[in-house]
Amino acid sequence: MIQTKATINFNKKLNAKYYQMSLTCPSIAKGALPGQFIHVDVASKKVFLRRPFSIYKAGGRNIEILYKIIGAGTEALSEKKKNQTLDIIGPLGNGYKTEEINKNDKVVLVVGGTGIASLFFLANRLNSKKLFLIGAKTKTELVNIKELKDIGCNVKVATDDGSKGYKGFVSSLLKKTVKKEKISYIYACGPKPMLKEIARISKSHKIPCQVSLEEHMACGVGVCMGCAVKIKEKESFEYKRACKEGPVFNGQEVIWE
Amino acid sequence: MTNPNLSINIAGIKLKNPVMLASGTCGYGEQYSELMDLDELGAVITKTITLHPQLGNAPPRTVETPSGMLNAIGLQNVGIEQFLYDTFPKLKKLTYAPVIVSIGGKTVQEYINLTEILNNVKEIAAIEVNISCPNIKMKNGCMFAQDAKSTHEVTKKVSSLAKHPVIVKLSPNVTDIGEIAKAAEEGGADVISLVNTFSGMLIDIDSRRPKLANVTGGLSGPAIKPLALKLVWEAANSVKIPVIGMGGIMNYQDALEYMIAGASAVVIGTANFIDPQTYKKVIKGIEQYMKKYKVKNLSSLIGSLR
Numbered sequence: 015m016i017q018t019k020a021t022i023n024f025n026k027k028l029n030a031k032y033y034q035m036s037l038t039c040p041s042i043a044k045g046a047l048p049g050q051f052i053h054v055d056v057a058s059k060k061v062f063l064r065r066p067f068s069i070y071k072a073g074g075r076n077i078e079i080l081y082k083i084i085g086a087g088t089e090a091l092s093e094k095k096k097n098q099t100l101d102i103i104g105p106l107g108n109g110y111k112t113e114e115i116n117k118n119d120k121v122v123l124v125v126g127g128t129g130i131a132s133l134f135f136l137a138n139r140l141n142s143k144k145l146f147l148i149g150a151k152t153k154t155e156l157v158n159i160k161e162l163k164d165i166g167c168n169v170k171v172a173t174d175d176g177s178k179g180y181k182g183f184v185s186s187l188l189k190k191t192v193k194k195e196k197i198s199y200i201y202a203c204g205p206k207p208m209l210k211e212i213a214r215i216s217k218s219h220k221i222p223c224q225v226s227l228e229e230h231m232a233c234g235v236g237v238c239m240g241c242a243v244k245i246k247e248k249e250s251f252e253y254k255r256a257c258k259e260g261p262v263f264n265g266q267e268v269i270w271e
Numbered sequence: 272m273t274n275p276n277l278s279i280n281i282a283g284i285k286l287k288n289p290v291m292l293a294s295g296t297c298g299y300g301e302q303y304s305e306l307m308d309l310d311e312l313g314a315v316i317t318k319t320i321t322l323h324p325q326l327g328n329a330p331p332r333t334v335e336t337p338s339g340m341l342n343a344i345g346l347q348n349v350g351i352e353q354f355l356y357d358t359f360p361k362l363k364k365l366t367y368a369p370v371i372v373s374i375g376g377k378t379v380q381e382y383i384n385l386t387e388i389l390n391n392v393k394e395i396a397a398i399e400v401n402i403s404c405p406n407i408k409m410k411n412g413c414m415f416a417q418d419a420k421s422t423h424e425v426t427k428k429v430s431s432l433a434k435h436p437v438i439v440k441l442s443p444n445v446t447d448i449g450e451i452a453k454a455a456e457e458g459g460a461d462v463i464s465l466v467n468t469f470s471g472m473l474i475d476i477d478s479r480r481p482k483l484a485n486v487t488g489g490l491s492g493p494a495i496k497p498l499a500l501k502l503v504w505e506a507a508n509s510v511k512i513p514v515i516g517m518g519g520i521m522n523y524q525d526a527l528e529y530m531i532a533g534a535s536a537v538v539i540g541t542a543n544f545i546d547p548q549t550y551k552k553v554i555k556g557i558e559q560y561m562k563k564y565k566v567k568n569l570s571s572l573i574g575s576l577r
């Protein structure tokens with residue numbers, strides 16, 4: 015992990031709420047793995063702590079993030095301009111494990127909302143067959159689907175209002191999929207209720223599953239014990255740090271509340 | 272002018288500068304050794320260790336507040352045994368800076384046991400007796416540091432046994448800090464440090480539930496600085512032993528305010544989360560201030576409020 019001042023190459027508006035930002039930071043770009051994140055000082059008087067964002071792309075000297083405005087921190091980020099710098103720490107956390115994935119495996123990546131960021135990065139590095147399931151409230155929230163197709167993903171969409179693709183939750187779409195096809199692995203990133211349901215489906219179909227959890231973070235580097243996730247441990251449980259042992263966990267190890 | 276002298280000896284704890292990292296905000300050095308030069312620090316204060324491992328509180332454990340944060344970690348730690356076997360040796364390899372070990376307990380006996388165990392460990396610079404964690408309470412629901420008699424009792428037991436200098440860490444959640452500070456001094460404390468966090472809470476109006484699973488937590492960061500500064504000033508005026516000051520220090524100016532108010536050293540806590548380089552900027556800033564005002568030694572700065 016390093017702390018560095020990264021220069022903004024672009025900060026592009028994708029739709030009403032979603033933005034994509036590119037940052038020059040060679041030392042982070044070099045070692046970054048899918049599932050890892052950066053901790054960003056958005057340098058705004060309106061927010062105090064840093065804000066964590068998954069690495070969406072990493073290559074050469076640059077990394078990219080993809081974010082949605084949900085409060086003062088992301089709002090401040092959206093106002094940043096090209097050539098401004100941001101103080102960032104990264105790459106942080108443990109990424110997705112992929113050792114068990116073979117070329118002929120069929121892997122399903124399930125995302126809700128901004129979960130697309132870390133799983134795009136993963137999909138880009140996987141050379142297996144990839145089915146990408148995206149959940150959104152409505153079709154105008156969907157972003158960068160073409161990029162996913164370009165890297166060889168079969169993309170299916172679920173919207174709550176049925177404005178595009180399957181009408182309903184993306185977890186229901188996953189359920190239908192695993193009933194029909196032989197799936198060897200599931201990766202998921204998104205809101206907790208969605209992840210909980212996906213972990214349940216993966217368990218009942220005996221498909222291994224990794225989930226990335228977006229916990230509230232303070233330090234982001236593992237010193238404060240603030241980002242605790244309840245993880246099964248023998249007969250009992252223990253709290254692990256989302257920023258250090260996570261944010262990616264085995265879906266069956268997480269104790270969902 | 273020759274370079275100002277930033278070193279200070281606080282009750283036998285030799286610091287090369289008066290800037291330390293706060294308990295609970297630097298873990299055990301492992302992560303920050305990648306981002307900081309720990310050797311440059313006056314001292315490192317470890318996360319509070321208890322006799323037995325603690326699971327900690329349910330999440331969410333932290334929440335941002337205007338200019339600060341609330342935490343209710345619940346002292347998650349590996350316990351003294353694992354600490355001495357594994358964590359402490361690792362930390363000692365990471366830095367030459369003095370290591371101050373923070374201890375916490377639910378009963379006086381636990382503090383006694385911890386002190387006796389640490390007596391066998393030479394490499395410790397001092398122990399900080401955390402009697403002010405909002406998450407460890409006595410039977411009556413108070414912290415030791417909220418009651419002069421309890422403060423005196425714990426301090427006396429620990430001080431009479433300890434082979435290391437004893438720092439007693441006080442709570443800001445009291446009506447008369449001078450009285451508590453004196454109780455620690457009379458109990459035999461070598462140094463007092465303050466403040467620990469202020470008790471606080473936040474509510475989510477949509478769910479009408481508290482934002483922390485523990486309902487209440489401890490407030491830290493710049494939000495508490497003026498409150499904490501006043502308490503440090505009062506405490507320093509009430510006792511003769513050295514005082515270590517903290518609470519919302521974000522830059523060297525904040526640190527200097529604490530020293531002028533009477534603190535012999537300063538501690539950086541929540542600021543580490545925002546900028547792990549804060550310590551460096553604070554040390555440099557103090558040095559430049561001393562040059563500017565031709566202050567040769569810290570002692571002519573400490574408690575120099577006009």
Ligand SMILES: Cc1cc2nc3c(=O)[nH]c(=O)nc-3n(C[C@H](O)[C@H](O)[C@H](O)COP(=O)(O)OP(=O)(O)OC[C@H]3O[C@@H](n4cnc5c(N)ncnc54)[C@H](O)[C@@H]3O)c2cc1C
Pocket residue numbers: 051061065066067068069079080081082083084085086087088089128129131132227228229230231261
């Ligand atoms: C490892 C990790 C990776 C992340 N990756 C991305 C990403 O790639 N793109 C992206 O847009 N966002 C991502 N997030 C979430 C992002 O950090 C938050 O959206 C951001 O911190 C919100 O800041 P804010 O100041 O705009 O909102 P705030 O004012 O802090 O929050 C607005 C509201 O959202 C809630 N909230 C904030 N953060 C979270 C959270 N982590 N979980 C649940 N509720 C929350 C708050 O309680 C509040 O009600 C990630 C989070 C983590 C921990």
Ligand SMILES: Cc1cc2nc3c(=O)[nH]c(=O)nc-3n(C[C@H](O)[C@H](O)[C@H](O)COP(=O)(O)O)c2cc1C
Pocket residue numbers: 238240293294295296318319342344346373401404440466467468490491492493495517518519520538539540541542
């Ligand atoms: C996340 C967090 C954890 C803390 N844990 C401890 C602890 O274990 N023991 C202790 O004595 N103080 C603990 N503190 C209190 C700090 O050491 C310090 O007294 C307080 O935060 C005020 O300083 P600050 O405003 O600079 O952070 C903790 C503070 C924070 C923010």
Ligand code: FES
Pocket residue numbers: 230231232233234235236237238239240241255256257258
């Ligand atoms: S956010 Fe501090 S330990 Fe994870």
